[in-house]
Amino acid sequence: MVAVAKTVQKELTVLIPVDQGALSTLSDSMQYSALGGGKRLRPFLLMESAAMFNVPTRQSVRVAAAVELIHCYSLVHDDLPAMDNDDLRRGEPTNHKIFGEATAILAGDGLLTLAFEILNRPDTKIDSEIRSQLSHGLAQAAGMAGMIGGQAIDLHAENHSLNLSEITRLQQLKTGSLFGFCVEAGTILGSATSKDRAALAGYAQALGLAFQITDDLLDVEGNQDKIGKSVRKDDDAGKATFVSLLGVAEARSKAQTLIEQSIACLAHFNGRAEMLRDVAQFVVSRSH
Amino acid sequence: MVAVAKTVQKELTVLIPVDQGALSTLSDSMQYSALGGGKRLRPFLLMESAAMFNVPTRQSVRVAAAVELIHCYSLVHDDLPAMDNDDLRRGEPTNHKIFGEATAILAGDGLLTLAFEILNRPDTKIDSEIRSQLSHGLAQAAGMAGMIGGQAIDLHAENHSLNLSEITRLQQLKTGSLFGFCVEAGTILGSATSKDRAALAGYAQALGLAFQITDDLLDVEGNQDKIGKSVRKDDDAGKATFVSLLGVAEARSKAQTLIEQSIACLAHFNGRAEMLRDVAQFVVSRSH
Numbered sequence A, B: 001m002v003a004v005a006k007t008v009q010k011e012l013t014v015l016i017p018v019d020q021g022a023l024s025t026l027s028d029s030m031q032y033s034a035l036g037g038g039k040r041l042r043p044f045l046l047m048e049s050a051a052m053f054n055v056p057t058r059q060s061v062r063v064a065a066a067v068e069l070i071h072c073y074s075l076v077h078d079d080l081p082a083m084d085n086d087d088l089r090r091g092e093p094t095n096h097k098i099f100g101e102a103t104a105i106l107a108g109d110g111l112l113t114l115a116f117e118i119l120n121r122p123d124t125k126i127d128s129e130i131r132s133q134l135s136h137g138l139a140q141a142a143g144m145a146g147m148i149g150g151q152a153i154d155l156h157a158e159n160h161s162l163n164l165s166e167i168t169r170l171q172q173l174k175t176g177s178l179f180g181f182c183v184e185a186g187t188i189l190g191s192a193t194s195k196d197r198a199a200l201a202g203y204a205q206a207l208g209l210a211f212q213i214t215d216d217l218l219d220v221e222g223n224q225d226k227i228g229k230s231v232r233k234d235d236d237a238g239k240a241t242f243v244s245l246l247g248v249a250e251a252r253s254k255a256q257t258l259i260e261q262s263i264a265c266l267a268h269f270n271g272r273a274e275m276l277r278d279v280a281q282f283v284v285s286r287s288h
Helices: A002-015 A024-034 A041-052 A057-078 A095-099 A101-119 A128-142 A147-156 A164-189 A194-221 A242-246 A248-264 A267-285 B002-015 B024-034 B041-052 B057-078 B095-099 B101-119 B128-142 B147-156 B164-189 B194-221 B242-246 B248-264 B267-285
Strands: none
Touching: A002 A041, A002 A057, A024 A057, A024 A095, A024 A101, A024 B147, A041 A057, A041 A164, A041 A194, A041 A267, A057 A101, A057 A128, A057 A147, A057 A164, A057 B101, A095 A101, A101 A128, A101 B057, A101 B101, A101 B128, A101 B147, A128 A147, A128 A164, A128 B101, A128 B128, A147 A164, A147 B024, A147 B101, A164 A194, A164 A242, A194 A242, A194 A248, A194 A267, A242 A248, A248 A267, B002 B041, B002 B057, B024 B057, B024 B095, B024 B101, B041 B057, B041 B164, B041 B194, B041 B267, B057 B101, B057 B128, B057 B147, B057 B164, B095 B101, B101 B128, B128 B147, B128 B164, B147 B164, B164 B194, B164 B242, B194 B242, B194 B248, B194 B267, B242 B248, B248 B267
């Protein structure tokens, strides 16, 4: 994952405009939240899926950067006082703690808009039909029927407790749709067969849920210094999570089962899917 | 303009998802701000520019709807307490006054994302190369080098006074870029000559500034009931505007000169540009 993270970091550094004049605060704020690290898990999924179909890196890295911009904008907006009101992200102050709420709102809007700008630049070397398909898929995954929808259900959950099937739907929208888009983008770029598309979609769906259950476990058991964000927030907010509904032991076992399911979806790819199997193991074993 | 407003309203009504379940608040909030009226000036500019090059309405209305979604999201976010903190828009309570800040932030994000989704749906009957060009142009006009950049300079202006050339740049970014995209979209859809593109770009640039100067005049002289939003906000906030820098009489004369300039750009279109001339006259004579 380190090599992909470096490649994406380089791409993002070039793509996010620098400004020394009247736009310098906005530009600093966008860079702060997009270049400040993170696991770059979504770019990894996207680029490794694309690599399985021999898509050139210069094409897949652009789409990976677009997805990462969407992910970063969502964190900036989710951390706002009116939303989750978080002070800490990746071990550093959140965007609005540094730049103020107004700039954080604009920077989030700017990162979101930039994702669609860079995906449609003529220099991508990606065929325009594919660019348009990718723009459509990314907007669906990030929009009301995907990530934003999940966030809206999450907001609502502060007022009434969700059951297990509702939590599962929430997380499939909030985290799962963007994971799903990452592997889908690989198959679109690589003109994969429908069998391969379905296999990767199954992989991403199980992986996304396992990722979220592990997040919930880290929120309960984790160390704030290691995770880099506030812990036990969900519990304090009285929100239902996989862990509060299932208990620690069953949640951990469910995450493990989901990872086995996700890996099972990759069977017919044989050695080509080695990296995707590794990342699945990483997702449940991580400590941050 | 009434016919275009109706056509766009119909398109937006179909395109914004309705939800009766867990996403109903988000969906209501998005509909509230996108279907609640407004002059639909940007869709008019876009569809009339496209009509000059014989672009079918079923194509241009989709792009017009995308631009209007961008415009509506920007109003929702600009009205937030951390931004302009406005309670009134188009004579009705602003989005966050009805749905709360968190939902208003998400609804804005949702409308912004939806713009790129509907622009890239396969059902647009627009060639994919054109769809991608339009997505790129819209993202540029709405992003850091356009509308969001203008908004960022505007924020900054609360702390130090801008001079006339800085105000002009601010407004060219904040309002002008989206106006510019509207006429550009017409020329992209209609494969216009570079002479026609340049003429319409000149028209939109002068029109955008005249529009903003008129807004500043209405802010000083207007009637809150008629305009439907709070007046004298800029003055109260100590913000420099065209009117505070030039005085009422000179500002009105500048707006009139700009409208004459914008109409002069249309000369070689003869009768084909009648609607665009009419809208230019409307922009400076309007009372809301």
